[in-house]
Amino acid sequence: MECRSIAALHEKYGPVVRIAPSEIDISDGAAINPLYVKNGGFQKSSTYQHFDFDGYPTIFSTRNPAQRAPRVKAVAPMFATREIVKGRPVVQDIIGGMVFELQRRSAEAPGRPLDVLNLFRALFTDITTSYLFGESLNGLGKQRLTVTTFVNNLFAGVRFFYLPSWLYDHVVRLASIFDKERMRVATSRVIVDNFITRIITKSLAEKETEAQTYQGRLLRAGIPQEEIKSQLLDVLFAGTEAPAMALAKLCWHLAILPAK
Known part of the structure; x- marks a missing residue:
């Protein structure tokens, strides 16, 4: 609803719209460089x-x-x-596994819709963890029903992004109480937490061989171990949600417009 409302405002008023007393929304691509790149970009909002x-x-x-x-x-x-x-062979193997899983699900339920978004989240979970962390979380494997629930839950929180900090935590906590998936979310978070704790411990023990992983580089830069866990959770979400959503949208458009 938020996206549709702001898009409608841009349709009516143009590329720059004031959406709050001290906040504007810009839909012009020319704003990307001065806002996010030049001189390090603007300071981010407290909502981040x-x-x-x-x-x-x-x-x-x-x-x-x-x-x-x-x-x-x-x-x-x-x-x-x-x-x-250099990481292309690993990525190709994971994509091959995803195609196999897609074919398997399609054969099990011929003619019925498939949840490709969840499948693509599992795909990019495996790609991100394999390439950056040096070990796959196995989202496409036996844990596929639980691993991506963590990402799904994080993305659900985005709908509250514009809420002020003093209200955000209360709303998210209230929403979690009524979330029918809360037990699966908890299970998923435990799986992800255990995985990340294990690979950080491995990197600490094998500093030479692990130096080129994401966590190994952060350790070498002197970043505290407790913080590195948060950095890994962050990049796992970032590397999973956006490409999974883009690929799912592409498939949706191909499905409704097969001639193109």
Whole structure:
């Protein structure tokens, strides 16, 4: 509803719309560079604190450029095109597993709709963890029914993004009480937490061989171990939700417009 309402305002008033006394929404792509890139970008809104994990600001949520810079510098090489190309065989294997799973589900229920969004979240969970962390969370495997529930629950909180900080926590807590999936969410979070704790412990024990992983780079940069867990949760969500949603939308458009 929020997206539709703001889109309607842009349709009526143009690319810049005031949506609150001290807040505007811009729908012009030309604003990306000055807002997010040039000179480090503008300072983020306090609402980004909603996406802190366990009390730690993450690369995504921190509002302090000086705090963000050393963390970004530590992991940035992993996102260089040359490094990503090196990880291509691993990614291709995971995609092959996803295609097999898609075919299996389709064969089990011919002619019925498939939940490709959840499947693609599992896909990108495995890609993100395999490439960045050096080990797959196995979202496409036996734990597929529980692993992606963690991501689903985090994304559900986005609908409250614009709420002020003093209200956000109360609303999220209230929503969780009425969430029919709360037991599965709790199970999913335990699985993810245990996985992340284990790979951080492994990186601490095997510093030489683990130096090129996301967690290994943060450890080498001197980032506290307790914070690294939050940074890994952050990048897991970031690397899963956006591409999964984009791929699901692409499939939806192909399904309703097969001629194209």
